[in-house]
Amino acid sequence: MPKILVTGGAGYIGSHTTLALCSRGYEVVVYDNLSTGRAEAVLPPARLEVGDLAETHKLSALMAREQFDGILHFAGSIVVPESMTNPVKYYTNNTNNTTNLIGLAVKHKIPSFIFSSTAAVYGMPEIVPVTETSPLDPINPYGRSKLMSEWVIQDTHAAHPDFSYVILRYFNVAGADPGGRIGQSTPKATHLIKVASQTALGRRDHLKIFGTDYPTKDGTCIRDYIHVTDLANAHVLALNHLQAGRPSGIFNCGYGQGYTVREIVNAVKKVSKVDFATQDVDRRPGDPATLIADPAKLMQTMQWQPEHDDIEEIALSAYLWESKL
Numbered sequence: 001m002p003k004i005l006v007t008g009g010a011g012y013i014g015s016h017t018t019l020a021l022c023s024r025g026y027e028v029v030v031y032d033n034l035s036t037g038r039a040e041a042v043l044p045p046a047r048l049e050v051g052d053l054a055e056t057h058k059l060s061a062l063m064a065r066e067q068f069d070g071i072l073h074f075a076g077s078i079v080v081p082e083s084m085t086n087p088v089k090y091y092t093n094n095t096n097n098t099t100n101l102i103g104l105a106v107k108h109k110i111p112s113f114i115f116s117s118t119a120a121v122y123g124m125p126e127i128v129p130v131t132e133t134s135p136l137d138p139i140n141p142y143g144r145s146k147l148m149s150e151w152v153i154q155d156t157h158a159a160h161p162d163f164s165y166v167i168l169r170y171f172n173v174a175g176a177d178p179g180g181r182i183g184q185s186t187p188k189a190t191h192l193i194k195v196a197s198q199t200a201l202g203r204r205d206h207l208k209i210f211g212t213d214y215p216t217k218d219g220t221c222i223r224d225y226i227h228v229t230d231l232a233n234a235h236v237l238a239l240n241h242l243q244a245g246r247p248s249g250i251f252n253c254g255y256g257q258g259y260t261v262r263e264i265v266n267a268v269k270k271v272s273k274v275d276f277a278t279q280d281v282d283r284r285p286g287d288p289a290t291l292i293a294d295p296a297k298l299m300q301t302m303q304w305q306p307e308h309d310d311i312e313e314i315a316l317s318a319y320l321w322e323s324k325l
């Protein structure tokens with residue numbers, strides 16, 4: 001079976017994708033500096049090599065030794081507000097380190113590259129659902145650091161056609177492994193469903209609702225929440241797609257269905273059976289009112305079919321995982 005390098009595989013989405021790859025017989029080596037990831041999230045038979053993307057000699061030696069068939073690149077810095085106060089961290093870890101990794105992939109002739117991009121590359125879209133050809137206008141350093149990485153990937157493919165890629169633009173990723181083996185463990189996570197689960201468990205006094213005057217049905221922001229296991233499966237399909245020699249491309253990952261912040265809060269209250277406190281506060285800077293994916297390209301090209309697209313299932317799996325932490 002093919003051997004795959006998964007950078008950031010000790011983190012939230014990378015660990016779920018590693019699980020999906022291993023369950024289909026792929027051999028996986030995770031490369032992670034454990035800055036936000038956890039060694040326990042890398043389940044055997046996947047192997048963990050602790051290292052930083054910036055340690056290019058170490059990474060190059062690993063590639064020479066293991067002879068990978070593909071790279072799934074999750075490692076990066078992901079907190080949007082932090083990217084505004086510390087942009088250099090984001091351009092260094094997301095853009096520079098991705099550029100170096102691509103250079104090594106070309107040098108070691110690793111043919112398939114799958115990249116974790118984000119809906120943040122679209123900024124504040126005027127038209128939703130958002131298709132892959134919607135205008136690209138990121139409004140924060142996080143989104144720009146990812147868009148620049150996309151350009152490096154595309155330019156490298158143009159120069160080296162044997163380097164093929166799939167760029168996956170994730171919308172809001174949530175939930176946990178239905179088997180309860182792994183979940184989102186980042187200690188200071190800011191994501192809505194995780195924060196709501198922590199509040200239901202009494203680990204926070206209340207949940208702040210950022211902005212209630214948006215032009216949406218209840219005044220709160222609308223997002224497209226995708227179950228992490230469905231997203232992990234999209235990565236496996238993307239890898240199969242490239243290994244079958246099919247064309248490189250960019251794909252949105254979401255369900256095409258949006259929920260308001262209040263609807264999410266109510267879903268977490270329902271599954272947890274806890275009527276926790278919320279507080280309406282000002283808008284959070286940089287939040288678009290509505291972000292919904294058009295996933296038709298992913299569904300048609302890769303035959304991707306969501307299996308966990310039920311907001312209460314997503315909320316329950318996140319809550320059950322949180323209660324174990």
Ligand SMILES: NC(=O)c1ccc[n+]([C@@H]2O[C@H](COP(=O)([O-])OP(=O)(O)OC[C@H]3O[C@@H](n4cnc5c(N)ncnc54)[C@H](O)[C@@H]3O)[C@@H](O)[C@H]2O)c1
Pocket residue numbers: 007008009010011012013014031032033034035036037038051052053054073074075076077078093097116117118119169170171172173174186
């Ligand atoms: N979570 C979301 O909703 C979301 C949405 C869109 C895109 N993404 C992207 O998906 C990817 C994974 O996100 P996640 O939510 O799993 O985050 P995460 O923080 O759980 O995972 C990131 C992993 O990368 C590792 N890492 C970071 N910098 C590294 C470096 N320099 N060298 C080696 N390892 C390093 C961390 O230790 C961690 O294990 C990121 O690239 C992120 O930008 C996430």
Ligand SMILES: O=c1ccn([C@@H]2O[C@H](COP(=O)(O)OP(=O)(O)O[C@H]3O[C@H](CO)[C@@H](O)[C@H](O)[C@H]3O)[C@@H](O)[C@H]2O)c(=O)[nH]1
Pocket residue numbers: 078080118119120170171172173190191192193195207208209210211221222223261284287291
């Ligand atoms: O305590 C909270 C946390 C969030 N929100 C709101 O909930 C929505 C979702 O927020 P969050 O879960 O933080 O996700 P986003 O800001 O939408 O960003 C996520 O989704 C993007 C893609 O859509 C990715 O690029 C980012 O990496 C990822 O963090 C937003 O309207 C927030 O204002 C609250 O009201 N209270």
